[in-house]
Amino acid sequence: MNLATHYKCDDCHATFSLDKPALLCEACGGLLEIGYDLGPADPRRITDRAAARRDLGLWRWSDLLPLPRGAEPLYLGEGDTPLMPTRRLGRHVGLPNLLIKNDTLMPTGSFKDRGFSVAVGFARALDVKQAFTYSSGNAGASFAAYAARAGIEATVLVEDVANESKIAAISLSGARVLRLRYRSSLEIFAGVSALSEAGFYCFVNFINPVRHEGMKTYAYEICEALGWRAPDVMVHPVGTGGGLYGAWKGFRELRELGLIDRLPKMVGVQPAASAPLVRAFAEGKPVAGRHGDANKTVAQSIAGDAPIQGGSRVLRAVYESGGRVVAVDDNDLFEAMRLLGEEGVLAEPSAAASTAALLRARAQGWVSESDTVVSVVTGGALKQPSALAQAARPPAGTVQADPAELLRIFREGLV
Numbered sequence: 001m002n003l004a005t006h007y008k009c010d011d012c013h014a015t016f017s018l019d020k021p022a023l024l025c026e027a028c029g030g031l032l033e034i035g036y037d038l039g040p041a042d043p044r045r046i047t048d049r050a051a052a053r054r055d056l057g058l059w060r061w062s063d064l065l066p067l068p069r070g071a072e073p074l075y076l077g078e079g080d081t082p083l084m085p086t087r088r089l090g091r092h093v094g095l096p097n098l099l100i101k102n103d104t105l106m107p108t109g110s111f112k113d114r115g116f117s118v119a120v121g122f123a124r125a126l127d128v129k130q131a132f133t134y135s136s137g138n139a140g141a142s143f144a145a146y147a148a149r150a151g152i153e154a155t156v157l158v159e160d161v162a163n164e165s166k167i168a169a170i171s172l173s174g175a176r177v178l179r180l181r182y183r184s185s186l187e188i189f190a191g192v193s194a195l196s197e198a199g200f201y202c203f204v205n206f207i208n209p210v211r212h213e214g215m216k217t218y219a220y221e222i223c224e225a226l227g228w229r230a231p232d233v234m235v236h237p238v239g240t241g242g243g244l245y246g247a248w249k250g251f252r253e254l255r256e257l258g259l260i261d262r263l264p265k266m267v268g269v270q271p272a273a274s275a276p277l278v279r280a281f282a283e284g285k286p287v288a289g290r291h292g293d294a295n296k297t298v299a300q301s302i303a304g305d306a307p308i309q310g311g312s313r314v315l316r317a318v319y320e321s322g323g324r325v326v327a328v329d330d331n332d333l334f335e336a337m338r339l340l341g342e343e344g345v346l347a348e349p350s351a352a353a354s355t356a357a358l359l360r361a362r363a364q365g366w367v368s369e370s371d372t373v374v375s376v377v378t379g380g381a382l383k384q385p386s387a388l389a390q391a392a393r394p395p396a397g398t399v400q401a402d403p404a405e406l407l408r409i410f411r412e413g414l415v
């Protein structure tokens, strides 16, 4: 039973049929969202079906995903990543009930796979043949992989500052890569909007109404693992904010279904050097303007001087949930990478932002010791190899591979 019924416009509330691909509202140009008819749904049946289909990853929630009737899920192994208690990290930051949602273990190494699995699967079912997205790297690699599996011809506009390994990962899946020079994120969004309005199918967060349908599966997996209870706080790195917003949509749907009785505070994290949403939140504004310089932080994946559509949906989720948006500096990111490494989780700098935010959270007063806090780690360390070397401690030394020499060193306790 698929409960998705329509697209709905954020602004004019017009609704449209799901039987064709759509981006922005035909009537007013507003952002579209997928609507569901949850009224007649039997929540127990949904959770029982999901529990019985663990071999399908996030597609086990297909009752609550927009998969057209008869269409096959586009599945590369995404979803059901571990929700891990911490060994030392929680004590270190004064949060004994801290859990890490480890999305570094997704098929292309980042949380982006949740959104692209569902959005590209939906597009394939509606016979989309060509499409594009823009990316700082991880979204492009994810889009390219799912588009390749779906037989969709993919073009990725990638930020010129993206590292070579991310660009190579996109090309490896057969996508066409165009490096993008720009002075502000606003120029990127103007270009992306022009292409979308001209009819080129677009997978950019929020312009595409389906990507956060995949991101919302965070909420389902986390609440199921907690015995159908929401955490008190969910912390997520934020660039365009698709992950945070998607999860928020998922939590709200679970409450509408009666599966949880309260919602978590949603906390977004941005690099201090480039933090438009942090500034908008501090000023109590519903829309963010430009802020900072995206080239002045190591957190490449979440660095942007302006969020798409002013970040209005992300800010709304933060305000409605009683959460906030906080800034972290690069030193905090490197420390968080080391702390996560000691938990067995290797994160790229942007992915460590959610943990970096916790270093000062108790002192800042936005969490309490008894809170159940979920910190999402969004992408693996090998996504940005140069930063891995910056964060890591240097090797203890270089020695000859000589048995006597090695025995001497080990016996003297030098390692």
Ligand SMILES: [Zn+2]
Pocket (backbone or CB within 6 Å): 009, 010, 011, 012, 013, 014, 025, 026, 027, 028, 029, 030
């Ligand atoms: Zn509209």
